[in-house]
Amino acid sequence: MTNKLTFIHAADLHLDSPFKGLANIPEHIFSDVLESIYGALDRLVQAAIDKKVDFVLLAGDLFDNERRSLKAQIALRNAFEKLKDHGIHVYLSYGNHDNINCNIHPVKYPDNVYSFPDEQVRSFIFQKNGQPKAAIYGFSYENQAVLTNKSYEYEVGDPSIPFHIAMLHGSLSSNTEHDTYAPFQLNDLANKKMDYWALGHIHKRSILKEDPPIVYPGNIQGRHRKELGEKGCYHVVLTETGSTLTFLPLQSIIFNNIILDVSNYKSVDQLENLLKKHINEHLKNSPQLIDLTLQSKEEHLIMQNDFLIEDLIDIVNDHYTKQKNWLYIYKINIDKQYIHNENKFFNNDIFLDELTKQINGESISSQLSDLYQHRQARKYLEALSDEEQEKVKQDAYQLLMETLLP
């Protein structure tokens, strides 16, 4: 029992980072969204206290530098102070989003917090009952990017210390989905004789390797439709013989995507029942923000009238937002698959043939320059990706077809 180490591993808090895709949401949901990350932070602290862990590891990206608010920093400081009250240490490194040089308003943290000061891999020794218990290795981003493979710099120091834990904010060099910072190879890490690799940067939770554990805990609160499901941290128990990892959900709000085939639901009542049934089956212990896609192979009354669907969503939202663990459909996509099916009936229409040819033709970016290159608007607009452009084209085509065809 003497050689047992318990800690919590979290990363990518991204305090006060934006929620994408939310536009028209009711005030109280907006408030919940606003507070969601802080709720998750509170739960993180509480989990550490409840589990009586030795320390907490935060592997980078605690904030988004470009929008680091005082509130976020104070909240973090208060969280650290609460941990201090319970004698829990905090080891943190700064990542690409909260790199040291861009932190213009640092708030002083209590003395139970140990942060890696620069890009040099260093170590802190965690002592318990006057005995060195663990060495924690890591570095912080001084600037917005670290492009070298930092894994080479990690070396186990004093071998008499029972546990060695490495913190690294970066991604596998093979991962091209995200900005690849501090790229590493899995084998590089596995061969370093560390007892645990506490990774950060990738928001999707994943255990890259079991022995030794090489772990992305993911972020603690989803922020958009791609950060789905439960989010949280890992409660880690290390012994000389092995490790136990338990995922602790911390999120305040769950993002969820629902896709429903409504081909056979031709009345509003039917559709409402289907929707509620589906939602009821997927209610969770946290509030949920839902991206809903309705697919239909049949053109029926509902499909022809977008406002009916909008009304329905309003009703459903009204129904579910009043609950404690509310559920809110923040986005509705209608996939009218039948339109493509019916194209063949119009092959006599030379104009529509021509239209189909046109839509599949050139890039639309030049056509959209009025807006996207607009002096005022471009500050706030995100450039459309190719994928998105394609979707816009499809939507435009769908729109034209619907409006042109009587």
Add this chain to the structure above:
Amino acid sequence: MKLKEAKIYGFGKWVDYTIDFSNDSFVCVYGENESGKSTLQRFISFVLFGLPPKQRNYYVPKTSSKMGGRITIIDAEIGEYVVERIDGNRNGAAICYTQDGLEHDENWLKKRLNGMSASIYESIYSFDAADLSAIQMMKQDDIGEVLLGIGLTGSTHIHTVEKQLDTKIGELFKPFGTKPKMNVQLKQLDELAKDIQKYKQEESTYVEKTEHLATLKSEKEQLQTTLREKKEIILQLEKKLQAIPYLRELNSYSEQIKDLPSDRSFPENGLSRLASLNEKILPLQSEMAILKQDDEKYVNERTQIESELISDSDGKDAQKLLAQKQTFLNQKHQLNKLNEEIKQHDLKIKNQLNNINIGLTNAQIETLQLPFHIEKKWNDLKNNQVKLDMELEQLAEEEQEMKSKKAYLQDELNKCKENRLSVKERSDFDEKIKKHHETAFLTKLDQDTKQKRGKWKKKQVTIEKRSQNVLLTSFVLMAIFLAIHFIANTNNLIYVAILIFVIGIIYWSRGKILIKNIDELIRETNEGLKSFSFTDAEIEEANYFISKDDDLKNNERLIIDQLRNIDIQLLQFHEKKESWSYKKNRLQEQIEEQYQLYPFLREVEITFWPELFHTLKNLLALHHDREDRKSDAASLTEKQNQFSQKVSRLINETEKNQSTEQQLHFLQQKVKAMKDKQTRLSQLSDLLHENKERQQHLVENINTYQNKIKQLYHMANVNDEESFYKKANDLERFEQLQISINKINAQFLSIFKSEEWNHLIHSIPKESVLEMEIQNNKADIEKIENKIENIRQQIADFHADLLRMETSEDYSRAMYQFDLEKNKLNDMAREWAVLKTAKETLNETKRCYRNKYLNRVIDRTTVYFKELTGGRYMHVYIPEENMPFLVETTDHIRYRVNELSQGTINQLYVSLRLAISEVMNEEKHFPFIIDDAFVHFDSVRTSRILKILQKQSSRQQIILFTCKQEILDCFNSENVIELKKMVSNV
């Protein structure tokens, strides 16, 4: 494709109606207004393309419940088939029957119709005067576009769509607009961004403010230190100021000490020691005085008591008398007891006297004497009396009995005498019997006599005995009484003795007489006997009579005997009676004698005398008792009186009237008082002795203390108490001064350092100088305090500000708000992008489409237009950019379409429609339906267009609806379907 036949089951005003189009491909349907031409066109459209339910309802026939019908179509590819559509069947879906007998559904029909819809069909293959007139109503600039629109999709729809798209795009965003949604949103975002910038700016001051706060705090610390120093200075100055009066006081004390004498030898605690010695002596002295007083008092008392004792001489006598007091009291008690007893005796005697109630008085008792024999005498008298009485009674009884017996027997005798045989008879019988019975009778009689003799003998003996006894007794008694008489020397007893003796003699003599009588009786009875005998019968008879007579005679005799006995008895009785009388008399004499002696006995019956004797004897005993006691009492009384006299001699005159007991009591008191005095006397001498001893002791003690006091004086170098106290006062004064000095020193040495204080003592500072310094320092302090207050306020403000910043959610909230709004903008941008893309695509499609098809359409249009206008116009140009259609006359003059006359425009329109339908439908040749489109055409043009149509009908079926007779006239009759006529047929 041709329409062959239309069969209407019911549609609008048409019910069960059939039209046959099969005659020609160019058909004129004639009907006047309201004849149902338009309804027929709708019917065709309905069967081929269907109608929405609402529109179907509109065409439900009023006279039939069945709505629908069928159209037979001739198709170039598959030949003839029938399309049937009935409202209510399959929800208005069509069903098609081909010649091979198969049934097909709506989709099949759609395919056959090339996906054509009613609206497209109508926009391409049918037009009417309204379409033309609509052109006229339009703005001239739009005409080209409208015409193009017709050409492109067969309707004005694209144009509408474009307009809608434009509107929507315009509503969303205008590059230079302010009102469109996105422009508004942009503005809002700008403002939010400004806010954020502001918040960010503010938050950036956090660190700065924190640092500033720290600076302020340290500044405040410094100022506070200075303030404390200044206050300390003031405090020191004020202390000095306060010390000045004390310094002066110190000086004066020092002066006073100098004035006091320098000799300060004085015993330790001298005053209190002296005081305590004095305190100790004082009670001793006062005790001494008290003792002396007591001494005097005791001596006086002793003298007085002694003199008193000498004067008192009666004391011893009194003491002696008192010694006899108890005897006196006992005697007295005894006396009382005796008197009491005497009284009781008196009472008893009196009571008893009363009880016996014989008139005996107390006085008589005193003289009464009862000799001892009296009792006996009374007893005998009583007994005799009783005996006599009893005898008397017995005698009377006997007498009575005898008399009654005698009377009875006399009576019986008489009876017997009557019944008796005569004497003769009797004698006869007697003779007979006499002899017989004589013996037996005599024997028996003899026996009886013998018996009787025995009895008498016995009686004789008894009487003899008794009389002897009486005689003996009387002797004895006489002897006794004589003896008593001689002993007691009383006269009376001798008589009694004689009397008794006499009585005894008498009794004895009488007994002798009785015995003689009895002897005679015995002899009488002793007589001889005789005997007789007779026959039995005689005897028996005689016996009978004799027995009978004998019985009677016997009875008689018996009775006589008895009578004789009774007479004898009577004699005896008289004797007895005489004897009794004698006795009685004798007794009476004796009684009288007693009466003489004791007269009171008369009152008492003799029978009670013995009891009386006892009572009297008791009384006498009581009396004697009483007398004894009386004599005792008298002697006691004498003794008492003697004692009383002795006592009263010793008593004062005043007390002489009191009883002897009280007098004794007084005496006792006197004696006690005397004894008390003697006791007191001995006590006093003890006290006096003790007093002396204590006085001696006190004097010793007092001397000791006085020696000690003298020692004290010596130590103080003084001779008397006065100077001792003065010296003590001086010393006290010195000490007080010293204490005051020390007090002040102590008080200020805790405030000042010793050198500082010494310095102050030697040179006292001036008050005015000190006050000036204090004022200056106070002014400084006020300034510093103001500064501190200012800084404190600033710190508080900063704190509040920092706290506000720390707890503020403004920035965070604003950022989220900004994100939200940005998301909204992006959403709108996307919407805009879709619309914009749609619009651009539409434009592009239009352009391409034009390039591809429009030239051909225009070529054909030119042909038709040239023909319609009789070659007046030789060319039609596609509208360019902002230009409408242009037409060129034969003389090469170009006109814009809006410059043409209405009729020409109509012709151009028709030409265009014909051209489009031709170009667009190279494969499928749908029937062309024209509904009185040529109302504005003159007859030449009408005939021209009809010619063109005629020609056209070789390619596609043309159905022309008209209400104009002149048009009708242009057709062969077989190509004409007159609706009016047919209606009437129905």
